[in-house]
Amino acid sequence: MPVGGKSTVYFMIADPVDHAKSPGMFNGLFETENIDAIMVPVSFPVSGFETSWSSFEQMKNLRGMIVSVPFKGLAFAHCQHANPRASRVRAANAVIRQSDGSLLCDNFDGAGFVEGMKRNRHVMRGKRALLVGAGGAGASIAFCLAEEKVESLTICDIDGDRASTLARLVAEEFPQCQVTTGAPDPRGHNLVVNATPVGLKPDDPYPLDVDRLTAEMTVVDIIMQPRETRLLQRAKAIGCAIQFGQEMMDCQMELLADFLQVRGKVEVE
Structure with missing residues (x-):
């Protein structure tokens, strides 16, 4: 499905991010299941986390993120809600925006x-x-x-x-x-x-x-x-x-897809 103005956006954040497999795997899933969404790899230094995260919170079409090194602890600390697996390690590797705009995180490692x-x-x-x-x-x-x-x-x-x-x-x-x-x-x-x-x-x-x-x-x-x-x-x-x-x-991919709510969200023009 071609990406357009209505497409849902997901980020994969890491530094460096060039080794990340998740964007390719998720974009393949989006194409296979005809989901109007895209996952974009994003990299920035830890020193720029606060500024970057503040920008993420303002992005209306950013639905969620996969989080990798070195941002897992920082992402957890900046989410309003956390599921038990993230809370016990105080680290997140996935974030979803809820209907009220608040951010919920979990950890699937x-x-x-x-x-x-x-x-x-x-x-x-x-x-x-x-x-x-x-x-x-x-x-x-x-x-x-x-x-x-x-x-x-x-x-x-x-x-x-x-x-x-x-x-x-x-x-x-x-x-x-x-x-x-x-x-x-x-x-x-x-x-x-x-x-x-x-x-x-x-x-x-x-x-x-x-x-x-x-x-x-x-x-x-x-x-x-x-x-x-x-x-x-x-x-x-x-x-x-x-x-x-x-x-x-591979197993994380399935768990993350469910958490990020990308399965079955097919949009027909």
């Missing part, structure tokens, strides 16, 4: 991760999980792993205070889960998750100690590009079960 794991029949319940990365996506995944009843969860981050704070919050909400902080060492774990951007570049180091991976482990990398990161290549060579980041994104 962890939900997309869990759904992707289930679709590929990777068991989480009862696992001893190592999560590397306590940022926006990592925090969301941490809560959802505990919610899925992993036996234990070790959280690792280069920012020790951030890892400790996340571990405390997850333990408070899910006391049945043994939550600790630790080093990026997979020994003693059977589910290993990289929730950092380490691996995006070909010369990046490994995000964890790959020499201590063993064949009975399941290794997950949430990075989408490259599809098979160096971590996943190494894990596969060892004999580990692996999970690609694209599965998480």
Whole structure:
């Protein structure tokens, strides 16, 4: 459907934004389902967030946004309403304008991760999980792993205070889960998750100690590009079960489409 003056506008905000897959995926959805809408990638520095967000609030035809690094926490703080998944991590990756003009946010990182794991029949319940990365996506995944009843969860981050704070919050909400902080060492774990951007570049180091991976482990990398990161290549060579980041994104796509209310909104001239 050609874009016109009546088209609904969605943004994908990130800095940088050139790696983002969401605009292409959503615009493909709009075309396939004959939806009069467009998603535009938008990038600006963190220092310009306040000015940019104020402009977004004034845009009458801006229906919603997908939010990525480094704006997830800022977007959450600037929305009038938040669903529980966003509130518990204080970070948003989706925003929708409600009928009264107020902004509602949610977070689908962890939900997309869990759904992707289930679709590929990777068991989480009862696992001893190592999560590397306590940022926006990592925090969301941490809560959802505990919610899925992993036996234990070790959280690792280069920012020790951030890892400790996340571990405390997850333990408070899910006391049945043994939550600790630790080093990026997979020994003693059977589910290993990289929730950092380490691996995006070909010369990046490994995000964890790959020499201590063993064949009975399941290794997950949430990075989408490259599809098979160096971590996943190494894990596969060892004999580990692996999970690609694209599965998480595909499942998030469905959840985001429902939240942003783009399904079935076909306009006939």
